[in-house]
Amino acid sequence: MAETKYIPLPRPAARGRFSLEEAIAKRRSQRIFFRKQLSPAEIGQLLWAAQGVTAKPGNFYFRSAPSAGALYPMEVYAVTETGQYRYLPEKHALVLVLERDLRNDLCVASLGQEPVKEAGLDIVLCATYERPYSRYGERGKSYVDMEAGHIAQNVHLQAVALGLGSVSIGAFDDAQVAKILGLPEGQYPLCIIPVGYIA
Numbered sequence: 547m548a549e550t551k552y553i554p555l556p557r558p559a560a561r562g563r564f565s566l567e568e569a570i571a572k573r574r575s576q577r578i579f580f581r582k583q584l585s586p587a588e589i590g591q592l593l594w595a596a597q598g599v600t601a602k603p604g605n606f607y608f609r610s611a612p613s614a615g616a617l618y619p620m621e622v623y624a625v626t627e628t629g630q631y632r633y634l635p636e637k638h639a640l641v642l643v644l645e646r647d648l649r650n651d652l653c654v655a656s657l658g659q660e661p662v663k664e665a666g667l668d669i670v671l672c673a674t675y676e677r678p679y680s681r682y683g684e685r686g687k688s689y690v691d692m693e694a695g696h697i698a699q700n701v702h703l704q705a706v707a708l709g710l711g712s713v714s715i716g717a718f719d720d721a722q723v724a725k726i727l728g729l730p731e732g733q734y735p736l737c738i739i740p741v742g743y744i745a
């Protein structure tokens with residue numbers, strides 16, 4: 547079996563240049579970006595804000611955003627000029643999924659919304675409903691959707707704290723996005739978050 551190659555991310559910073567209150571006050575959906583790549587430190591910080599490990603009691607890993615029953619049903623993908631990557635919270639590392647720039651394809655699948663192809667990074671939140679459904683039944687669906695909102699807001703506030711801009715994109719063709727990202731069966735895209743340098 548081929549060995550998985552991890553791409554370690556720089557250790558996330560514990561302090562930023564804005565207070566939380568300033569980040570909340572400054573956050574605005576940004577849709578016009580310079581076509582410039584984000585640094586590994588910026589990408590790592592944003593992914594940590596999305597789903598990074600913030601406590602490890604015993605063998606359990608708690609993440610940056612709340613999760614109903616701590617089931618953590620979200621997969622986080624990072625899509626950049628160099629390819630599509632999956633974020634591994636427990637290692638704070640990336641795994642390369644595909645070495646191709648998929649931002650243009652994702653833009654088409656998002657009804658041509660330009661920020662998706664112009665931003666240096668698209669964070670795509672994808673959910674597996676199996677565990678929340680088996681524990682909470684139908685209610686599990688809204689729990690997963692709520693969790694995506696928590697995660698997205700963490701990303702938006704972290705973007706502000708890094709001097710970057712972001713926007714939540716909910717208008718896209720689910721099946722097309724799932725196909726572009728090669729999502730495994732049972733995994734569904736919920737939100738695309740372009741993050742970039744504000745033009």
Ligand SMILES: Cc1cc2nc3c(=O)[nH]c(=O)nc-3n(C[C@H](O)[C@H](O)[C@H](O)COP(=O)(O)O)c2cc1C
Nearest residue numbers: 573574575576577656659713714715716717718737
């Ligand atoms: C669930 C959700 C889906 C959204 N989808 C889109 C979208 O597809 N395209 C877009 O440009 N903005 C989208 N937005 C951003 C809203 O348009 C934006 O939050 C709203 O206009 C308020 O502006 P503000 O975020 O600057 O406060 C979405 C926001 C949410 C919460």
